[in-house]
Amino acid sequence: MDARKKKRKVLLMGKSGSGKSSMRSIIFSNYVAKDVRRLGATIDVEHSHVKFMGNLTLNLWDCGGQDAFMETYLASQRGNIFSDVAVLIYVFDIESREVDRDLDTYNAIIQALREFSPNAYVFCLVHKMDLIQAEHRQRIYEERSALIRSRSEHFRIDTFGSSIWDQSLYKAWAGIVHKLIPNLTVIERFLSAFAKKIDAEEVILFERSTFLTVTSVSSEVGDLNPVYDRHERLSNIMKAFKHCAARNTLTTPASAGFVVMHTKTPQFNIFLGRFTDNTYIFLVVPPGEAAYNCAVLNTMLAREGFSKAAASGRSDGFPLPPPETPEDAVANGVAAHG
Amino acid sequence: MAFPHVRRTRSMDFNKKGRLSNPCLLHRSKSSKTVAQLSLENILQGTTNTAVSGHSRVILEPSVKPRDAKPRLLLMGLRRSFMDFQVWDFPGQLEYLEPSFDLEDIFGSLGALVWVIDAQDDYLDSVARLNRTILTVQQYYPGINVEVFIHKVDGLSEEYRHDAYQDIVQRITDELNDAGYENAPVHFYLTSIYDYSVFEAFSKVIQKLIPNLSTLENLITTLGNNCGFEKTYLFDVLSKIYIASDTRPVDMAAYEMCSDYIDVIVDISELYSWDHPLRKHKGEQMQEAESHVVLHDETMLHLMEMNKYLCLVSVIRNPEAREKKGLIDMNCRTFQEALNDVFSRSWEREEEHATE
Numbered sequence: 001m002d003a004r005k006k007k008r009k010v011l012l013m014g015k016s017g018s019g020k021s022s023m024r025s026i027i028f029s030n031y032v033a034k035d036v037r038r039l040g041a042t043i044d045v046e047h048s049h050v051k052f053m054g055n056l057t058l059n060l061w062d063c064g065g066q067d068a069f070m071e072t073y074l075a076s077q078r079g080n081i082f083s084d085v086a087v088l089i090y091v092f093d094i095e096s097r098e099v100d101r102d103l104d105t106y107n108a109i110i111q112a113l114r115e116f117s118p119n120a121y122v123f124c125l126v127h128k129m130d131l132i133q134a135e136h137r138q139r140i141y142e143e144r145s146a147l148i149r150s151r152s153e154h155f156r157i158d159t160f161g162s163s164i165w166d167q168s169l170y171k172a173w174a175g176i177v178h179k180l181i182p183n184l185t186v187i188e189r190f191l192s193a194f195a196k197k198i199d200a201e202e203v204i205l206f207e208r209s210t211f212l213t214v215t216s217v218s219s220e221v222g223d224l225n226p227v228y229d230r231h232e233r234l235s236n237i238m239k240a241f242k243h244c245a246a247r248n249t250l251t252t253p254a255s256a257g258f259v260v261m262h263t264k265t266p267q268f269n270i271f272l273g274r275f276t277d278n279t280y281i282f283l284v285v286p287p288g289e290a291a292y293n294c295a296v297l298n299t300m301l302a303r304e305g306f307s308k309a310a311a312s313g314r315s316d317g318f319p320l321p322p323p324e325t326p327e328d329a330v331a332n333g334v335a336a337h338g
Numbered sequence: 339m340a341f342p343h344v345r346r347t348r349s350m351d352f353n354k355k356g357r358l359s360n361p362c363l364l365h366r367s368k369s370s371k372t373v374a375q376l377s378l379e380n381i382l383q384g385t386t387n388t389a390v391s392g393h394s395r396v397i398l399e400p401s402v403k404p405r406d407a408k409p410r411l412l413l414m415g416l417r418r419s420f421m422d423f424q425v426w427d428f429p430g431q432l433e434y435l436e437p438s439f440d441l442e443d444i445f446g447s448l449g450a451l452v453w454v455i456d457a458q459d460d461y462l463d464s465v466a467r468l469n470r471t472i473l474t475v476q477q478y479y480p481g482i483n484v485e486v487f488i489h490k491v492d493g494l495s496e497e498y499r500h501d502a503y504q505d506i507v508q509r510i511t512d513e514l515n516d517a518g519y520e521n522a523p524v525h526f527y528l529t530s531i532y533d534y535s536v537f538e539a540f541s542k543v544i545q546k547l548i549p550n551l552s553t554l555e556n557l558i559t560t561l562g563n564n565c566g567f568e569k570t571y572l573f574d575v576l577s578k579i580y581i582a583s584d585t586r587p588v589d590m591a592a593y594e595m596c597s598d599y600i601d602v603i604v605d606i607s608e609l610y611s612w613d614h615p616l617r618k619h620k621g622e623q624m625q626e627a628e629s630h631v632v633l634h635d636e637t638m639l640h641l642m643e644m645n646k647y648l649c650l651v652s653v654i655r656n657p658e659a660r661e662k663k664g665l666i667d668m669n670c671r672t673f674q675e676a677l678n679d680v681f682s683r684s685w686e687r688e689e690e691h692a693t694e
Contacts (some may be wrong), residue, residue, distance in 0.1 A: 199620070221616045227608075234606070240598070240601075244595060248591035248594050257634045258631055259633065259634065260631070260632050262631075265607060266623065268610040269623075284610055286619055286620045288623055289621060289622060290622075
């Protein structure tokens with residue numbers, strides 16, 4: 001059991017004031033963007049355990065970014081900080097005036113990482129993109145990420161432009177957690193089989209507490225949707241509403257949430273409901289009352305399939321670690337047929 | 339705005355869903371902001387300008403007048419909203435009581451005059467100016483509602499807020515009484531843009547101009563009692579002003595949740611209301627949108643589109659009512675018919691007038 005409960009060390013680094021703690025608070029601690037100005041500077045390393053998808057615990061090390069701290073990370077603390085790292089998230093401030101120096105520091109970090117955890121994933125967020133005029137954003141972002149890539153040694157890195165003021169933050173973090181979920185292919189295989197069965201245009205799985213997109217599948221028709229950033233926007237919309245619900249029912253955002261949401265319009269029908277303990281499922285199906293009700297019923301049945309799987313020894317519906325046996329595929333198949 | 343959230347830039351009308359013929363409405367443009375947004379911005383502009391002591395806004399009844407040479411600012415004609423209101427936003431420093439302004443042009447066919455007072459500033463000038471305005475206008479147009487927004491109260495402590503309110507009310511009513519003008523139709527509201535009070539206040543202003551308000555309120559109260567609704571609002575989707583509600587006490591939490599729930603549905607509609615020949619229907623369904631959500635504490639929010647402009651949103655806490663979703667839907671449909679009856683009459687009358 002313990003072996004499955006893997007703790008994955010995630011380092012969050014970057015220059016002082018680049019926005020590391022702000023984004024951590026928004027994504028994992030239910031802050032809203034305007035609240036983060038209350039945050040002070042991070043001193044040394046703040047450790048936090050973030051539960052994601054229930055059984056995936058991220059061991060998040062928020063590393064204060066002042067030069068003095070950076071030096072100790074690279075010198076006396078080197079082994080302690082950089083060993084067993086699963087993911088390094090490095091945050092660049094787009095407005096920084098010392099780009100070369102930032103890149104030098106980044107390169108030093110990367111060298112240390114190569115020494116102690118050569119297999120870590122590296123994500124670079126080019127943050128505070130909202131400060132750049134919209135028409136220049138793409139160009140400046142591309143220039144900056146090319147520079148970053150050139151200093152990343154052998155690591156294959158992913159870069160995202162982000163801002164806490166819009167959905168791009170959700171996009172970046174959804175990209176990060178997507179890489180961290182160990183049995184994603186199983187989940188995706190199940191979802192696409194399920195989407196086909198109920199004839200859905202799109203099926204999205206959201207993580208419960210963060211409302212980040214875990215994964216999604218869409219049909220051929222659903223792929224034609226012109227709104228390419230819809231998943232991040234959904235995260236943003238639903239999280240904003242969660243805050244509103246918490247405020248008005250006098251509870252904390254962490255304990256607020258939705259049991260179920262049905263929406264029927266002449267253009268589409270949407271069902272949002274709890275799927276496993278830690279996920280919401282979001283179905284988009286074409287209009288048609290009867291077809292919609294069938295899809296909802298099927299979702300409920302599939303959910304039962306999952307909870308049975310959970311009861312028979314797997315900690316959550318989604319089996320961890322990645323399946324080596326064909327049973328998992330069969331179990332998922334049954335759920336889809338149900 | 340301090341918080342440029344995606345929601346704030348939304349421009350999509352909830353009722354379109356592809357039935358819409360005018361494609362430009364699907365794109366974001368400055369002109370398609372909601373009334374409330376514009377109102378807020380203008381309140382901000384007016385009150386941050388130090389030269390402005392009193393900043394007035396005028397809401398006019400229909401009929402677009404041709405622009406003439408006189409300086410005035412026409413904010414917007416809400417052609418796409420539920421009622422054809424024109425909102426005129428007056429620069430505070432404008433001395434419109436001077437003879438060079440045509441009073442008839444400004445105040446004729448006026449429904450309500452909204453006067454915004456900055457409660458954080460020295461308001462004596464503004465109050466004096468307001469009194470002058472009321473006394474002048476009242477001579478010629480006694481039917482105008484004067485609505486005083488005591489604004490920016492978020493910066494004041496609870497106690498001081500109350501004092502300021504009392505003081506302003508006292509000064510205005512005393513002055514009007516001295517001038518021999520008693521029981522004037524002047525109403526006061528404490529407002530702030532950092533909560534929903536300004537929406538609430540505008541809702542009340544608009545409601546006074548709606549001809550069938552009591553009929554609507556009765557209908558909604560009956561519906562609410564029969565369906566076990568805790569609180570029900572009839573919203574103008576675009577502005578999120580409610581044009582009628584049941585007669586239960588004001589419940590800001592319910593208003594806030596209902597209004598944000600409309601946002602959710604509008605925003606989601608924006609993501610999934612795209613047209614493509616391959617998108618096929620799979621059967622019969624009602625033409626109006628319907629949505630409900632159950633929250634963590636078992637509260638249910640129920641939303642139903644009524645017509646192009648209006649939707650009915652209710653808060654349901656009664657566990658028995660939640661079980662009877664079918665009945666609730668049916669009752670809401672019945673209400674919808676009644677509502678459209680009420681309005682079709684007044685619209686027919688207007689059309690008759692227009693054709694005469």
